[in-house]
Amino acid sequence: MTRHPVLVGTVTLDVLHEGQIGSGRAPVTLRWGGVMNNMACAMGARGAGPALVTADYTGELASAVATHLAGNGVRWTPLPFAAPLPLFHAELADGSVREKWFIGGAAIDGLDPTVLAAGRSLFDTASVLIGGTDATAPALDWLAAEAAKRGVPFWLLSADPTETGKLRPARRDSDLTALNLLELGRWAGRPLDSMVDVTAAATELAGAGHCLVTLGGQGALLTGPDGTFRQAPPSIDDPALTVGAGDVLLGCLLTAHLGGQDWPAALQEATKLTGAFLAGPASAERPYRVLRDDAGRRPRFTRPREVRTICGPAPPAAARSTSENGEAQVDDLGFCTEPPDGIEPSTYAPRPLPSPGLSSVVTNDR
Numbered sequence: 001m002t003r004h005p006v007l008v009g010t011v012t013l014d015v016l017h018e019g020q021i022g023s024g025r026a027p028v029t030l031r032w033g034g035v036m037n038n039m040a041c042a043m044g045a046r047g048a049g050p051a052l053v054t055a056d057y058t059g060e061l062a063s064a065v066a067t068h069l070a071g072n073g074v075r076w077t078p079l080p081f082a083a084p085l086p087l088f089h090a091e092l093a094d095g096s097v098r099e100k101w102f103i104g105g106a107a108i109d110g111l112d113p114t115v116l117a118a119g120r121s122l123f124d125t126a127s128v129l130i131g132g133t134d135a136t137a138p139a140l141d142w143l144a145a146e147a148a149k150r151g152v153p154f155w156l157l158s159a160d161p162t163e164t165g166k167l168r169p170a171r172r173d174s175d176l177t178a179l180n181l182l183e184l185g186r187w188a189g190r191p192l193d194s195m196v197d198v199t200a201a202a203t204e205l206a207g208a209g210h211c212l213v214t215l216g217g218q219g220a221l222l223t224g225p226d227g228t229f230r231q232a233p234p235s236i237d238d239p240a241l242t243v244g245a246g247d248v249l250l251g252c253l254l255t256a257h258l259g260g261q262d263w264p265a266a267l268q269e270a271t272k273l274t275g276a277f278l279a280g281p282a283s284a285e286r287p288y289r290v291l292r293d294d295a296g297r298r299p300r301f302t303r304p305r306e307v308r309t310i311c312g313p314a315p316p317a318a319a320r321s322t323s324e325n326g327e328a329q330v331d332d333l334g335f336c337t338e339p340p341d342g343i344e345p346s347t348y349a350p351r352p353l354p355s356p357g358l359s360s361v362v363t364n365d366r
Contacts, residue, residue, distance in 0.1 A: 002049075002125065003125050003126065003127035004048065004049040004050055004051060004075075004125060004126070004127055004131060005043055005048055005050040005051070005127055005128050005254070005255075005258065006049070006050070006051045006053060006077075006122065006123055006125075006126040006127070006128070006129055006130065007035070007036045007037060007039060007040050007043075007050055007052050007053065007055075007130040007131075007141060008036065008052075008053045008109075008111060008116070008129070008130070008131050008135065009034060009035060009036025009052070009053075009054065009131065009132050009135060010034050010036065010037070010054050010055065010086055010107045010108045010111075010134070010136065011032060011033070011034045011037040011054060011057070011065050011068075011069070011085065011086075012032070012034040012037070012085070012086045012087065012088040012102075012104075013030070013032065013033070013035075013061065013085055013086070013087050013088070014029070014030070014031050014033030014088045014089075014090070014151065014243070014336040015029075015030055015034065015087065015089045015090070016028070016029040016030075016031070016090050016092055016243060017029070017090075017091065018091075018092045018093070019091065019092075019093075020091055025065065027366055028067075029241060029283065029325075031287075032065075032068050033088050033243075033244065034086070034088070034134075035134065035157055035159045035244075035247050036054075036130070036131075036157075037052065037069075038050060038134055038244040038248060039130065039157065039247045039248075039250055039251040040052045040069070040072075040074045040251070041069075041073075041074060041251070041288045042070040042247070042248045042250075042251030042252050042253045042255070042273075042277075042291055042299075043074075043252075043254065043255045043341035044069075044072045044073030044074040044288070045072060045073060045152060045271075045288040045289065045291035045292050045294070046251070046252055046255040046256075046293075047073070047292075047293070048254075048255040048258060048290055049073065049075070049079050050073075050074055050075065051074070051076075051122070051126075052074050052075070052076055052077065053071060053078075053079060053111075053119065053122060054076070054077075054078050054079070054084070054107065054111075055075050055078060055079065055081055055082065055083035055106075055107040055108075055110055055111070056078035056079065056080065056081060056178050057078070057082075057083065057085045057107070058082050058083065058084055058085075059084055059085060060087070061085050065085065071286070072288050074185050077119075077122050079111070079115050079116070079118070079119045080115075080118065081110045081115055082118070083104070083106040083107035084104050084106065084107065085104065085107065085109050086102060086103060086104030086105070086108070087101075087102075087103040087104055088100065088101075088102055088103075088128040088139070089101045089103070090243065090288050092241075092299060093242070094334050097243060101238045102134075102197050107138075108134055108135055109136060110161075111135055111141055112136060112138060113135070113139060113141075113142040114136050115144050116139060116143070116146075117142070120146070122294075123146060123150065124364060125146075126152055126269075127147070127152060127258060128147070128152050128153045128154070128155055128254070128258065129143050129146060129147040129150075129152060129153070129154050129155070129159070130155045130157070130254075131143045131154070131156055131157045131294050132156070132157045132158070132159040133153075133157070133160060133163035133164070133166045133167065134159035134163065135158070137166050140156065140166055144156075144168075144175075146218045147175075148171075148172065152168075152174075153172070153174035153175055153176065154172075154175050154177075155175065155176045155177075155178070155250075155254060156176070156177045156178070157177075157178045157179070157247065157250055158177070158178065158179035158180070158183045158187075158312070160183075161182050161183050161186055164179070164186045164187040165181050165187075167179070167183075167187050167205060167346075168207075169205055169207025169208070169209075170204065170206060170208050170209025170210070170211075171205065171207060171208055171209075172208055172209055173208050173209055173210075173224070173225050174209065175207075175208070175209035175210070175212050176209055176210040176212065176224075176254075177205055177206065177210075177212070178211070178213075178214075178246070178250045179205075179210070179211075179212075179213060180213065180215075180216070180246060181198065181213060181214070181216065184198065184202060184205065184213050184313065184355045185190070185201070187201070187205060188201040188204070188205075191202040195221075195230075197211060198221060198224060199214075199221065199228055202221060202228075203223050203228070206223050206224055208225070209224060209225075209264065210222060210223065210224030210225075211223050211224070212250065212253065212256070212267075214245075214246045216233075217233055217344065218233065219231045219232045219233040219271070220233075220249065220265075220271065222263055222267050224311065226233040226262075226263065229263060229264045231264075231267045231268060231271050232271070233271070233276065234271050234272060234274055234275025234276075235275060236275045236278050236279050241278075242278065242344075245274055245277065245278055247362075248273075248274050248277050248288075248291070249270050249271065249274040250270075252269065252270035252273045252274060252291065253266050253267055253269075253270035254266075255302075256269045256270060273290075273291050276290045276291065277290055278292060286344060325339060335341065
């Protein structure tokens with residue numbers, strides 16, 4: 001059985017612009033967003049083969065979400081509840097968020113323990129479960145308990161400075177919490193005026209596990225049972241857009257660690273990759289492509305399909321793909337996948353047919 005990271009959250013449509021609405025300052029950036037989407041796409045570009053669990057989006061953009069995720073090497077696994085695609089609108093100051101609005105909370109609030117439990121089989125092949133504080137507290141508690149029950153790590157990303165009350169010290173050394181300096185200060189409830197203060201607060205939040213703190217122009221700090229490590233920021237002058245950079249850093253860090261690197265080496269690699277990501281133009285059509293080992297290779301992706309049913313009867317045997325003659329395969333989550341072509345590694349190579357009772361065929365790309 002091939003295992004892979006499973007992320008739970010939402011994709012958003014981001015509208016980002018410098019200055020206030022109506023100021024006429026160019027450019028306006030329209031792109032796919034959401035902390036779990038950003039992480040998943042970074043992990044997909046690095047070859048981790050992540051699965052992203054979300055609502056089943058409604059409306060004209062639903063198929064575009066599928067195409068976007070597939071093109072970035074992410075397996076989209078929507079749960080059986082429908083919700084509109086959320087909108088994230090942000091006013092920027094020099095590429096960073098100054099004011100923001102999130103519209104469409106049903107897509108994230110609907111990921112409650114009952115819905116997650118109904119799709120529990122989606123976590124059977126998880127190497128790690130990953131959530132963000134934009135999810136509800138009960139959902140995060142459920143994910144943490146499910147990860148502990150399955151004996152896999154639970155990694156939690158702080159998605160908003162106003163949601164730090166959902167952060168809890170880890171109980172296991174394999175768990176990790178990631179946040180920025182502002183969020184750490186709010187969680188600690190005290191000023192963090194020095195690196196001694198930052199390290200103390202991060203160690204407290206890490207608990208038995210690890211804590212990653214992004215420090216903006218000062219780089220990042222990672223602390224855990226194996227020590228505390230500082231990493232200088234990437235060498236890049238005046239990035240056009242920094243929104244989502246922390247999500248990309250964490251996605252690259254976790255992929256490197258899952259691949260066998262120790263935490264300091266993984267953080268160093270992730271920082272270099274994030275610098276490459278930030279160096280790209282805000283208008284890049286494929287912003288995650290720079291994270292691939294070979295930026296010119298074909299992306300790993302699941303083939304777009306019309307049906308996105310998660311729970312229900314398995315398709316007839318005759319309708320399933322076989323592993324012969326280079327045809328598309330059905331993997332252990334029930335997804336139709338691209339056949340090996342001599343170009344791509346084996347992340348999406350032939351896998352066993354799914355067991356009866358779970359049929360889940362993909363669609364299309366945030």
